[in-house]
Amino acid sequence: MSDEIERLWVAQLYKEHQEISWYHRAGLTPVVIQLADMTSAWGKWDPFFRTITLSRRLITGHSWDVVLEILKHEMAHQYVSERLGGSSDTAHGGSFKMACQKLGVASWAARATGDIPEVIPTLRERVLSKEDERLLERVEKLLSLAQSSNEHEALLAMERVRELYLKHNLVKIKQAASGDFMDSLFLTRRKKKTDPTEAKILSILNGHFRVKVVHTHLYDAQVCERHKAAEIIGRRENILMAEFVYHFLSQQCESLWAQHKKATRCPGVLRRSYQLGVLSGFDQKLSLSRSISEVTLAGTGVTMSEVTGLQRVASNELDDFLSVRYPRISKKSWGGGRVDSGTFASGQTAGRSLNLNKPVTGTSRFGGYLA
Secondary structure, three states, rough: OOOHHHHHHHHHHHHHHHHHHOOOOOOOOOOHHHHHHOOOOOEEEEEEEEEEEEEHHHHHHOHHHHHHHHHHHHHHHHHHHHHHOOOOOOOHHHHHHHHHHHHHHHHHHHHOOOOOOOOOHHHHHHHHOHHHHHHHHHHHHHHHOOOOOHHHHHHHHHHHHHHHHHHHHHHHHHHOOOOOOOOEEEEEOOOOOOHHHHHHHHHHHHHHHOOOOEEEEEOOOOOEEEEEEEEEEEEEHHHHHHHHHHHHHHHHHHHHHHHHHHOOOOOOHHHHHOOOOOOHHHHHHHOOOOOOOHHHOOOOOHHHHHHHHHHHHHHHHHHEEEEEEOOOOOOOOOOOOHHHOHHHHHHHHHHHOOOOOOOOOOOOOOOOOOO
């Protein structure tokens, strides 16, 4: 690794430290940040020399969102030292947990100890209880039905998938399932701009799949560039479903456009109009899907009278988690720009007949789509 590349990495870490402190109103002053060939920890905070040291292997072996969580973990130690008066708590005691909450440290990183694991677990490895595994198995079977040529049968299968996820969430809330159930996942196409088609896909996830989508940036250490990214926030099983839908819609937009272009000799300049139409039609289809029923709730212990209240609790939990991760978040509307009305309408027709299908990667339970 060249000295220049390492210099760029450290420069980016200084920027991240400053932004994290500002964003979370932590009031942390600049420190020395360095990289080292550490074998016993991913990172270390030295209060005497005011130095944060990160392992080179952390950066070479993991995506930048993982690097950021380890950096925030060490910043939490800095916060305890410099803002909480160097509490006499144990290294990862109550004061440290308070600091992690302040800085929005992911739960898996807040639990980290000084021992370096062989790998930092992925979202899936952190996620699934046996109950969650059973949910995804049932969903995968239903997505197989969604490939049916019978449009009515396919639509029922897709609606059933959404009902399963809603029921799953309601039961978890009623059981007061607490603790380590919220998470986040970054999606990026490694581009400097978010195009309107991707923005619409992310809007669909935000509107229909019980997650929150935040438009942000993510550094790519391989090319030393910062790219546009989306962070998907919510319950882990919902994140997995949202990620699947993201990749499914991205693939379908390209596939349907290729078919339309071949069939109609439509010029490439109308690609965006057609794809936005596809997504608009699919969005409309989801909006028309039937709501949860007494039949759906059978055997769950949840009554129809409880549904609205439990949904409100779930929404509040998601909002609370979002406010910890992004305390200074601002809303931005995304315009699709000018579109060709005829091409857009053709895309809408295709989108209304689009069904969520089982992944085609050959791996089970959406695994082919997980980073």
